[in-house]
Amino acid sequence: MESLRRSLGALDWVALALLATGLVLVATGLLPGPQADATIRRILPLLLFLATVLVLAELTATAGVFDVVATRLAIAARGSFAALFAACVAFAALTTICLNLDTTAVLLTPVMLALAATLRGPAPGDVTGPGAAAAALPLAMCTVWLANTASLLLPVSNLTNLLAADRIALSPAAFALRMAPAQAASLLVTGSLLWLLYWRRGRRAAARYEPPAPLRPADPWLARIAGLACLFFIAATLSGVVLGVASAIAACVVVVAFAVRQRSALRWSLIPWRLPVLVTGLFLVVQTVSLHLLGPLVATLVSPSGGVSGTFRAATTGVVLANLVNNLPAYVAGEAAIPAANHAQLLGLLIGVNVGPVITPWGSLATMLWLERCRAAGVRVPLRQLMAGGTGLAVAATGLSVAALLWA
Numbered sequence: 590m591e592s593l594r595r596s597l598g599a600l601d602w603v604a605l606a607l608l609a610t611g612l613v614l615v616a617t618g619l620l621p622g623p624q625a626d627a628t629i630r631r632i633l634p635l636l637l638f639l640a641t642v643l644v645l646a647e648l649t650a651t652a653g654v655f656d657v658v659a660t661r662l663a664i665a666a667r668g669s670f671a672a673l674f675a676a677c678v679a680f681a682a683l684t685t686i687c688l689n690l691d692t693t694a695v696l697l698t699p700v701m702l703a704l705a706a707t708l709r710g711p712a713p714g715d716v717t718g719p720g721a722a723a724a725a726l727p728l729a730m731c732t733v734w735l736a737n738t739a740s741l742l743l744p745v746s747n748l749t750n751l752l753a754a755d756r757i758a759l760s761p762a763a764f765a766l767r768m769a770p771a772q773a774a775s776l777l778v779t780g781s782l783l784w785l786l787y788w789r790r791g792r793r794a795a796a797r798y799e800p801p802a803p804l805r806p807a808d809p810w811l812a813r814i815a816g817l818a819c820l821f822f823i824a825a826t827l828s829g830v831v832l833g834v835a836s837a838i839a840a841c842v843v844v845v846a847f848a849v850r851q852r853s854a855l856r857w858s859l860i861p862w863r864l865p866v867l868v869t870g871l872f873l874v875v876q877t878v879s880l881h882l883l884g885p886l887v888a889t890l891v892s893p894s895g896g897v898s899g900t901f902r903a904a905t906t907g908v909v910l911a912n913l914v915n916n917l918p919a920y921v922a923g924e925a926a927i928p929a930a931n932h933a934q935l936l937g938l939l940i941g942v943n944v945g946p947v948i949t950p951w952g953s954l955a956t957m958l959w960l961e962r963c964r965a966a967g968v969r970v971p972l973r974q975l976m977a978g979g980t981g982l983a984v985a986a987t988g989l990s991v992a993a994l995l996w997a
Contacts, residue, residue, distance in 0.1 A: 600957060604867035611873025620877040628872050635748055636865040637833035639691070642745075643861040645818060645840040646692040648847055650700075651854050652815040653806030659700045660804040663707060668797040674788045677701065677728060678780050681735035686742045686772075687823045691864065693736040694955040698962040701728040707801035725968050727787035730978075733959040737952075738779040738944045738986055741772040745826050748868070749920040753939045756924065757932045761826055767936065770993035775944050778986040786978050814846040867954065868917065875918030879925060888926040891938070895928075897995055900937035903927060904991045907941020908983050912949045916942040937991050944986045947979035 597605075614620045649655065662680055666672035681701075685693045705725035740747040744754040744761050754764045790796070806812035818839040825835035847854050879887070890906045892899050903923060910919035923938040946952025950960050950972065963970050 600867070600961060601863055604863045604870065607870030607874055608866050609870070611870040611877075614873060614877045620873060620880065624876065624880070625873060628876055629869070631752075632868065632872055634831070634833050635751055636868065638745070638751070638836050639689075639748065639864050639868065640861055641833065641836040641840040642689060642692065642822070643695070643864065644859055645822065645836060645843055646688055646696050647859055647861075648840075648843045648854065649815040649819055650696045651847075651851075652808065652811040652843075653804070654812050654816050654819070655696060655700045656703065657804050657806055657812065659704045660707065660801055663704055664800045664803065666800070668800055670788065670796075670798065673798070674731075674784060677704075677731045678735065678776075678783065681731050682739040682776060685736050685739040686746050688819070689745055690736040690740040690747055690953070690955040691958060693732060693739075694958040695962070697736075698729060698732045698959050699966070701725070701732050702963070702966045702968060704728055704801075708798040725966070726970070727783075727792070729959070729963055729968055729970070730787050731783060733956055734779050734783060734947055734979075734982060735776075736955040736959065737947050738775045738982070739772070740943050741768045741775060741940065741990070743826070745832055747943055748917060749939055749942055751832065752920065752924065753935055756929070757935060760829055762829075765827075767997075768994070770997040771936075771940055771990040774989040774993040775940075775986045778989055779982060782978065782982050782985070808850055811846055811850050815843050818842045864954070871915065871917055872921065875914070875921050878918075879922045883922045884925060887922045891923055891926040891934075893926070893928055893931075895931040895934045899931065900934045900995060901988075901991055903934045903938040904941035904945075904987050907938045908945030908987055911942045911946035912952045912983075915951055916946040916953045919946075933995065936994055940990045940994065941987055944990055945983045947982050948976050949979075950975070952979075 611620075615622065615625045658680065662676035663673060666676055681693060681697060684697050702725045705728050740750070742765050744750045744764055750764070754761070759767065786792070821842075822835050822839035825838070826832055844855065875883070887906060887910070891903050907916075907919055907923055910922060913919075920938065920942045923942070924935065927935050927938060946956065950956055960970060
């Protein structure tokens with residue numbers, strides 16, 4: 590028992606505490622049983638998707654796919670920071686869009702930090718400071734900002750997207766078509782601010798870097814199978830296959846491949862219990878708070894009227910609530926206050942809770958996971974700088990994305 594207690598991290602305890610709190614709320618009747626049952630039934634498909642897609646991503650990383658791609662991006666940029674910046678932005682955005690924001694935070698962060706170490710010339714950042722840790726910050730910021738702001742395009746990109754797409758009955762392709770202008774606007778703002786604040790010539794000590802040596806995965810067959818499984822997952826979701834089913838099939842393929850070629854990589858710690866537990870507890874707690882306190886307040890802030898003003902109010906409410914209580918509960922509370930027919934207003938709320946939670950470290954689970962990985966790697970993240978830059982990003986990206994949504 591003592592060894593188990595020592596093996597649990599801060600987020601593990603937060604997840605367990607949230608679930609325990611949710612169960613107590615149900616047991617005491619503060620959250621009525623029928624409402625709790627409806628909530629659990631609604632999020633079960635999300636939990637299946639979340640658990641299996643993280644297994645898929647973890648084994649894909651173990652197979653070396655992400656490391657190989659990141660190294661090839663650095664080589665392709667040929668020592669140009671501008672080209673490397675474009676490659677990192679594209680890689681982080683595509684990972685978020687096609688897998689999900691938590692995958693980007695959990696798996697791409699170590700890749701970006703390792704990439705900083707492979708650049709044998711000075712990397713972007715204040716390399717006169719604490720060395721590699723400071724040099725890695727611009728690469729890390731690509732990860733956390735794009736994990737949030739690139740999560741608008743597909744239902745798989747964010748758990749909130751799954752909820753919104755289900756409510757307004759949009760297929761993955763239709764959802765992507767509807768959100769494409771907003772996603773493009775969000776990426777434009779994010780890329781511009783990343784360059785100005787972290788990557789431009791005045792923010793680094795050298796004009797160029799020395800590209801790393803090519804990287805070959807330890808088991809090329811495993812890498813190919815894992816890469817193909819990810820491509821299958823993406824294609825299956827775009828063609829309308831149920832998300833949990835598509836991710837489960839892809840994960841099973843990779844698990845079988847590892848069982849045949851690298852059985853030692855299959856360990857119990859691969860099972861991502863923390864995120865499903867955290868999401869379940871979060872939904873139960875937030876539903877109770879919304880029922881007794883948050884619901885009436887959010888209804889006043891959001892306004893039941895649609896149109897331009899209603900959509901912007903919903904987005905603004907989403908940004909504020911996401912940074913106060915986390916984006917998942919913010920979406921749940923905001924969704925309950927928006928009439929079923931107000932699709933544009935619901936998508937405005939979605940933009941706010943997806944793009945907006947870049948101000949506080951607890952704004953989204955992806956940000957919390959990213960911060961944990963940075964600290965584990967010895968990369969100090971100045972919270973004042975994080976929140977100041979995040980405020981500018983949240984305001985600009987949310988505003989332009991909502992405008993693009995309404996204009997399209």
